[in-house]
Amino acid sequence: MREFKIQRANNMPVQSPLVPEPMVPYSCKNSRTVYAMCEVDEDTIRRHLAPTPFEYVNNLCMIYVNDFTESPELPYMDSGIIFTVKYKDIFGGCYMYEWEDNDVAIATGRYWGYPKKYARMSLEKNGNIIRGTTTRKEVRLIDIELDCSKPLEKVPTLHTTYPHLNLLTIPRPDGPGIFSQRVTARDNSSTCKTLSNQYAEVNVTLNSSAYDPIGDFNPLKVLGGGYSVTDFLATMENGWAKVIDTLV
Template sequence: MKDYDISSFFEFLGYGSGDHTYDCPDLRSLSVYCRGRRDQLEKLLEPTPFELADDRFVVSIADFGNNSTTTYYDAAIILSVKYGEVVGGNYYYEWEDKHTTVAAGRELWGYPKHFALIALDEEDNGVSGRVTLEGETMFEVEVRFDEAVTGEAWKGFSVYPHLQVRAVPQVNGPGFDSFDIISRNTAKDFELKEVRRGTAIVKLGNEIVAGDQQLEILETLGAEFTIGDFHATRENGTPTIVASLA
């Protein structure tokens, strides 16, 4: 058998190790804050070890076009959850537009990424975005900037730290080789440059369901469009394991 360094397999996979670092200057991010039906949000979380922490959730799109490694768009629906005493944001639905970043996010850190086409269009008076795949719309958002929107409606809500499940199924059995709850908080290194708020319209597609019901938005609270310097550092961009269940 040849002398073999297993770390070289990352080159074959097309992404770095779990402690790799990257930066994205002038990251554009859109977050639309919504209020949903508590029973539906709890239904979504039934297959997970998390409990619902808030009936508010976020619909988001981020443009990593300036990323120091692979460039990509990211879109998500993020729920507020708790595990024990830890409260954070769970990326429940998530899409990206590069196959390598989809694989890396799922396999390294447990983000439930799927491939989709993503757009984030900026105008003088607003922002619009959409996520689609093979003619199916995952969601669409339309935001109009309005200085009267203060962010008070989502005060106290935070998607950080991210709380995700990184689960590795058994290759020949019914269970999991590992099942870890991980926490990751890149907000500690984010440098905000600009923020604009406004009103928003969100349309969720037929793919976004809780059980056999389409996920409902009872109220759209408002939107926040930010520009800032993103950093995934070894200190905060590398996840920590909160608990291991397998």
Template sequence: MSKPHDHRSFFSYLGYQTGGDEYRCPDLGTINVSCRGDRAQLEELIAPTPLTLEGDVFVVTVADFSHVSTGPYFDAGIILPVSYEGTHGGHYRFEFEDQHWSTAAGRELWGYPQRYAKFDFEKDEKGARASVRDYDTPILSISVEFDDAVSDEAWTGIPFSPHLQVRGVPQAAGDSFEILEVLMRHTSKDFQLTERRLGRGSVELGPVDIGSNVLGGRPLEVREVLGGEYLRTDFASTRENGTPVLLGSLATSR
């Protein structure tokens, strides 16, 4: 006779929290640099998903979650504007974190395409700068040099939230998926903004597709850097807005 099993206890085996747990990060520092890319290349990147690309402007972001209640980590990503059946938001097409547990949790719980990387992040009175590397390989570097004359007109109004991600659980013995679904998380509803500084943005991108080679050896093209911003917020992932909403469950072969 098999022993009774508490399924939730298996999260302790995995080493991260459940998808419904709340967590908070006061004084979250984030650098965002908005770029105009090559529309055809971005369409190629989104093609394997059921999402629709909604423009050629994307965001390169690095965030300092040093004060998060679940344990400190850094997060970086490249976010594309997308939609799914009338819902508009932002899709993390590439993403990196510096803790093994957070890398696994974001990918397995919610479909963020996270990979492990190492970070540098600094902010002073002149601006903010961050870089991400895979061991000794530079992945991306961004900065914003504060300048009150810079306008956000070129990118304001483009919806990069809520997050629309595709979570897939492959079949253990097959060529399809046990689960393939579109999820929405709207944590930005709980942001409390405490500081925002605009400025001149800069970005250098290395092999952001490291480990997957989905760009086939090409760089992710940046045709224009539109500007940057530094944000300080009190972040929360609440049960109301941080718990994902199922937007679509896709058919799979069995």
């Protein structure tokens, strides 16, 4: 029988931490992403931003599915919808909704305020077609189909993706309400290298499930998409988030 050593930890549960210590550094060679750039109704975006302190910037978003499974420290599949937002004088990327398939990755991201939930993702290439899907509670939330036989010279990009602006919210343990809420910023872009990025025509389907209301973003105006491969690295110097404001 393998001997288990009780640990002294700074995360839950303290005797057997869910999240590795330290959480960084971690890396992933050949992180693969299929994505679509879309325009969404402004009023809809503002409604989804209303519970946050973040300001509307424009109606462009990136919808993506990512394969991070080659990471030796933290393998997972990831998916989400990112908008550019503003907090005071800082512009950054806001993960309006995000899903992953590894509870360790979910817990790690929530330390910094990412709104991660559990879902199942797939990212597959079949000839010229690259398809990414996200399924939660038996609902296909996201279906992206990129047709590499229909290349594009370029597609629009977000005003900015970094830093990631997040809202780290801790509920009260003794009843309804917020115990703590902080705005965080995280930027590890300096140690990530894009190996390739192929633009092409893309089709996107969004659906809502209970507590995942991304069907609200329909109808989408799809502007194009792509398939990128990146070497990802979060270091001790840039892998942590910075608290830029305490709201509660």
